[in-house]
Amino acid sequence: MLFPISQGFSQKTDTAPTLSVTLTSHSPYVYQDEMGYTIVVGSVENKNAQTAVTNVKIRATFYDDTSVAPLEIVSGSTILDIIPPLGTSPYVIKSNSPNPQITQVGVFLETFDSSATKSKLISLEESGILFDGNLVFSGILKNGPAPSADTNVYLAFYDRFQPPRLLGVSTIPLGDILPNEQVSFEFDEKINSQSVGFKMFSDSDVFYSDFIDIKLPEPEILSKLVTISDVTVTDSLGNRLSE
Structure with missing residues (x-):
């Protein structure tokens, strides 16, 4: 509301x-x-x-x-x-x-x-995305050349308004990461139905990343083909009329 x-x-x-x-x-x-x-x-x-x-x-x-x-x-x-x-x-x-x-x-x-500013030495990349009511998203974070703590990846969802409105922010905690380490992360949650995309970004106690703009794919709708066979039609006396 x-x-x-x-x-x-x-x-x-x-x-x-x-x-x-x-x-x-x-x-x-x-x-x-x-x-x-x-x-x-x-x-x-x-x-x-x-x-x-x-x-x-x-x-x-x-x-x-x-x-x-x-x-x-x-x-x-x-x-x-x-x-x-x-x-x-x-x-x-x-x-x-x-x-x-x-x-x-x-x-x-x-x-x-x-x-004092942090160093922009975290890099992020998308490795998979599926949208079927829930958003199933995976990515890879590469850390900078020093150990980091309190590392998080954030997804900031926005709508189709111009300019877009932020609808919410989800956090993926990754914790402590070694120098130059690559860490995979996943997100699987129901999101606001008005969302058309999100900005992915990250920070830690020493580094931060660029904002990466990711559009949501069209929802995948599963359909089933139903086949009906072996149906007969009979009259009131039980005589077969068709097959």
């Missing part, structure tokens, strides 16, 4: 110190999951060409239709702990409670710090 974003709440103006880091959209994708929690999905862009940023905090404020007082205020972080110069990172923020009264959400960039 898509909830409207109140323009009165969402159109905040960043102050001068935050102009180099911005929300890519003040109207992120907002939906209610199967447990009733409200999920906010969006992305943050680092517009600085020289400096990476870290500790990026985004505030989501949840409202109902009847009051300007928020029902909840939740702070979240970007998926990437360090956003490189001119880079972007998705974020996902979840309400604290499954509140059906939430109908509007405002998002606001709170704080960030400058940071």
Whole structure:
């Protein structure tokens, strides 16, 4: 379910110190999951060409239709702990409670710090993809020339809107990886039916990768040919009329 974003709440103006880091959209994708929690999905862009940023905090404020007082205020972080110069990172923020009264959400960039950047020395490649309602995807990660920890591969799904909206982010944890090691990974889950593709990317404590854009194939539909044989037609007295 898509909830409207109140323009009165969402159109905040960043102050001068935050102009180099911005929300890519003040109207992120907002939906209610199967447990009733409200999920906010969006992305943050680092517009600085020289400096990476870290500790990026985004505030989501949840409202109902009847009051300007928020029902909840939740702070979240970007998926990437360090956003490189001119880079972007998705974020996902979840309400604290499954509140059906939430109908509007405002998002606001709170704080960030400058940071040394990581080295872009992780490479990713696709090795197989099948879409039949579930997405079955496999790939290979090649690590850089040093050991890494907390290595993850991310799939950020988007729809056919222009510009595309982020619908969700799935994480494939890989953990510790040796220098120059190649690691296979797999993903097999049901995904948002509005998804038309995803961006695959990775990071660890020391390295990160490019974003790789992958389009979803058309769903494979299995069909069965049914053959009926040995059928006879009889009249009311049981006499055979045809074969």
